[in-house]
Amino acid sequence: MKYDANRALLESSIPGCPAPRRGKVRDLYDFGDRLLLVATDRISAFDVVMPTGIPDKGRVLAGISKFWFDLFSWMPNHLITMDPEKFPEPARRFADDLRGRAMLVKKCQIFSVECIVRGYLVGSGWKEYQKSGTVCGIKLRAGYPLAAKLDQVLYTPSTKAELGAHDENIAFEKTVELLGETPAVALRDNAIKVYTAAAEYAATRGIIIADTKFEFGLDEQGRVILADEVLTPDSSRFWPAAQYQTGANPPSLDKQFVRDWLDSVGFNHQPPAPALPAEVVAKTREKYLEAYRQITGKSL
Numbered sequence: 122m123k124y125d126a127n128r129a130l131l132e133s134s135i136p137g138c139p140a141p142r143r144g145k146v147r148d149l150y151d152f153g154d155r156l157l158l159v160a161t162d163r164i165s166a167f168d169v170v171m172p173t174g175i176p177d178k179g180r181v182l183a184g185i186s187k188f189w190f191d192l193f194s195w196m197p198n199h200l201i202t203m204d205p206e207k208f209p210e211p212a213r214r215f216a217d218d219l220r221g222r223a224m225l226v227k228k229c230q231i232f233s234v235e236c237i238v239r240g241y242l243v244g245s246g247w248k249e250y251q252k253s254g255t256v257c258g259i260k261l262r263a264g265y266p267l268a269a270k271l272d273q274v275l276y277t278p279s280t281k282a283e284l285g286a287h288d289e290n291i292a293f294e295k296t297v298e299l300l301g302e303t304p305a306v307a308l309r310d311n312a313i314k315v316y317t318a319a320a321e322y323a324a325t326r327g328i329i330i331a332d333t334k335f336e337f338g339l340d341e342q343g344r345v346i347l348a349d350e351v352l353t354p355d356s357s358r359f360w361p362a363a364q365y366q367t368g369a370n371p372p373s374l375d376k377q378f379v380r381d382w383l384d385s386v387g388f389n390h391q392p393p394a395p396a397l398p399a400e401v402v403a404k405t406r407e408k409y410l411e412a413y414r415q416i417t418g419k420s421l
Contacts, residue, residue: 122218127402129162129174133218137211145170146182146355151228152209155201159223160350164405166380167390173397179222180421181409182353186224188417189319189351196315198347199226199338221421229338229348232304234296235288236312239275240320241331243268243358243370246277257290266367268331274317276309279334307345308337319352326415328374329365333357354412361415374412378405 123132133141133148135157141148145165150157160179164171183203190198202208202225205216212219239246239256242265246256254261257277265271278296279288296305312335320330334356336349350356354375365371382401388394397405413421 122215125174127174127176127399129176129402130179130218130222131161131163131174133159133161135212135215146179147350150212152225154228155209156226156228157208157212157223158226158349159219161222164376164379166376166383166394167388169390169392169394171379171394171397173402175402175405175409177406177421178409181413182350182355183222183224184421185353185413185416186351190347192322193315193318193347196311196347197340197344198351199229199340199349201225201227226348227340227346229340229346231336231338231348232300232308233281234291234299234305234308235279235281236308236335236337237277237279237332238312238316238335239271239277239332240316241268241270241329241358242266243331246275246332258292267369268365268367268371274313276313278308281336304339304345311335311337311345311347315347315351323359323416324362326418327362328412328415329360329362329371331358331360331371331373352416354409359412359416374408374415376405378408 122130122134125131135150138150141150146161146163148159148161160182162174162176162178164175164178187200187203190200205213205219205223208225242250247267250256250261250265254263256275259275276293277290278293279290281288293309315335316333323330333352335347337345338348340346359374360371379401386395410421
């Protein structure tokens with residue numbers, strides 16, 4: 122296991138296993154019909170992985186995902202267990218490193234579409250709305266202020282880019298072309314249903330979920346199931362409700378703090394990224410831990 126000076130896990134390694142596929146945050150080990158997903162403490166911004174990790178970030182992502190999987194038991198998902206004592210050998214020998222950050226999941230056929238759901242007008246959606254009155258090509262009424270709650274939730278799917286590349290927004294009709302009508306409709310309807318249920322729950326915990334993205338797959342029975350991470354600070358925009366107001370970007374419990382710092386130092390959104398200073402690491406870790414506490418009602 123490769124840790125940085127802050128004891129953030131930058132890379133996992135499990136001797137006796139094939140080399141993992143590494144995404145921006147997760148290391149993926151293939152055990153045939155099952156996968157071991159290890160959430161490291163890597164952090165990316167603008168599709169660039171930072172050289173500095175955020176301690177405990179991987180445990181926050183895995184823990185929050187499991188919380189939502191358990192809460193929404195009506196929506197099938199890929200999780201088998203997070204108990205490292207039940208992992209395949211030789212992963213069990215690294216239980217202390219993997220505990221709380223690794224998921225053994227069912228292998229499924231992942232759809233080639235990211236399912237983005239927006240409940241509030243912010244970020245790239247706000248920029249497009251200012252220019253053309255649309256979000257991902259969907260026409261909206263005039264008069265929305267920044268960070269306003271949308272009259273109705275928007276489903277704005279995108280392509281799934283390779284590591285280092287950028288996702289591209291596509292129309293729902295394009296997902297029908299790519300996947301077929303029945304899967305495309307199932308992804309849209311399930312994404313909106315899960316987001317709406319999560320937003321209603323989060324509101325009881327003092328959190329606004331402004332937007333999020335989901336990944337879905339097909340299991341061996343042909344069912345559409347939730348996969349990857351779900352409603353985490355990496356895949357969602359969490360706003361403390363007590364500090365929310367329209368007309369400004371609300372403070373968020375996610376990696377927006379890192380993005381803002383990178384922009385403040387003139388980062389050009391191309392690798393290599395600069396090392397994050399200690400105060401940025403500490404503040405970002407605090408935001409992730411607070412998101413975990415507020416969503417789950419527990420400390421990590």
